[in-house]
Amino acid sequence: xxxxxxxxxxxxxxxxxxxCLMSIRRYPAELDCEVIVVxxxxxxxxxxxxxxxxxxxxxxxxxxNLGFARANNLAMSRARGDWLALVNSDALVHAGCLQRLCDxxxxxxxxxxxxxxxxxxxxxxxxxxxxxxxxxxxxxxTLALDxxxxxSRYFGGYEMPSRDHETEFDAEVLSGCFCIARRQAVExxxxxxxxxxxxxxxxxxxxxxxxxxxxxxxxxxxxxxxFGGGSTANAPLRYSIEILRAxxxxxxxxxxxTGETLCRGLLMAHHGVRLVLRLGxxxxxxxxxxxxxxxxxxxxxxxxxxxxxxxxxxxxxxSLQAESHRT
Numbered sequence: 253x254x255x256x257x258x259x260x261x262x263x264x265x266x267x268x269x270x271x272c273l274m275s276i277r278r279y280p281a282e283l284d285c286e287v288i289v290v291x292x293x294x295x296x297x298x299x300x301x302x303x304x305x306x307x308x309x310x311x312x313x314x315x316x317n318l319g320f321a322r323a324n325n326l327a328m329s330r331a332r333g334d335w336l337a338l339v340n341s342d343a344l345v346h347a348g349c350l351q352r353l354c355d356x357x358x359x360x361x362x363x364x365x366x367x368x369x370x371x372x373x374x375x376x377x378x379x380x381x382x383x384x385x386x387x388x389x390x391x392x393x394t395l396a397l398d399x400x401x402x403x404s405r406y407f408g409g410y411e412m413p414s415r416d417h418e419t420e421f422d423a424e425v426l427s428g429c430f431c432i433a434r435r436q437a438v439e440x441x442x443x444x445x446x447x448x449x450x451x452x453x454x455x456x457x458x459x460x461x462x463x464x465x466x467x468x469x470x471x472x473x474x475x476x477x478x479f480g481g482g483s484t485a486n487a488p489l490r491y492s493i494e495i496l497r498a499x500x501x502x503x504x505x506x507x508x509x510t511g512e513t514l515c516r517g518l519l520m521a522h523h524g525v526r527l528v529l530r531l532g533x534x535x536x537x538x539x540x541x542x543x544x545x546x547x548x549x550x551x552x553x554x555x556x557x558x559x560x561x562x563x564x565x566x567x568x569x570x571s572l573q574a575e576s577h578r579t
């Protein structure tokens with residue numbers, strides 16, 4: 253019998269994690285299923301909750317925050333499944349989801365990765381299919397064209413239009429918030445790249461699958477819920493810096509120093525233009541709000557880091573949250 257190994261990385265999301273595990277218990281796949289939780293040294297009692305309330309789950313207690321990629325790799329190295337499901341701790345598995353995704357992999361031997369249709373806690377679609385980063389879609393993001401024309405295939409930036417999430421198709425990137433990989437493909441290209449602490453590792457993984465000739469497919473008949481931000485809300489400015497750090501690592505890895513330099517310039521323009529516009533709006537009298545203050549602070553912190561490598565209260569990766577932003 254084929255086995256699916258469900259891997260969940262947790263950092264201080266006790267309530268979300270409980271709900272996630274309950275959804276897997278409530279809607280198990282018809283095939284053999286094991287669940288592995290890696291707790292990244294949480295301080296909220298998450299690990300004890302798993303040990304007490306979910307004895308069927310294999311619990312790995314890390315003595316430090318390993319990061320999303322490293323923790324997933326640790327679990328995958330111990331997993332026995334033919335299919336490796338990476339599920340965020342703040343996700344809910346719907347009825348039949350695991351089974352449909354695994355069945356698709358079983359029927360299509362050239363597919364390395366599959367992902368379900370994901371909605372947020374508000375019931376709205378989360379666009380989990382993206383394009384690989386390139387100069388054009390990064391420029392569209394810099395100029396905010398993807399916000400002005402989010403449903404445009406030409407100006408929409410990284411994300412695929414919402415209408416594309418209604419049908420099955422081959423995607424360049426599937427979000428790491430919920431996906432299932434073929435073990436054979438993972439053994440060929442390797443696990444998640446651990447130089448990405450969080451963010452970017454799923455994009456890099458999809459790029460490596462594509463380079464090796466594997467397909468990645470969006471399967472909307474399988475559905476899940478992803479609340480998003482379960483861990484990252486604890487340190488939003490640090491999170492913003494880590495996004496920049498991972499983005500530049502991706503460009504350097506796949507496009508060399510020239511690509512990294514170009515990307516850095518676009519990121520500087522992205523945050524610089526936004527900071528000027530936000531301060532301008534404030535100057536003409538728009539009322540200040542905590543949200544607008546945070547956005548200005550975020551742009552300023554990101555610009556400082558891009559120019560100097562220094563941020564505001566930026567901790568070393570071992571102390572940051574390991575759950576991705578993934579939506």
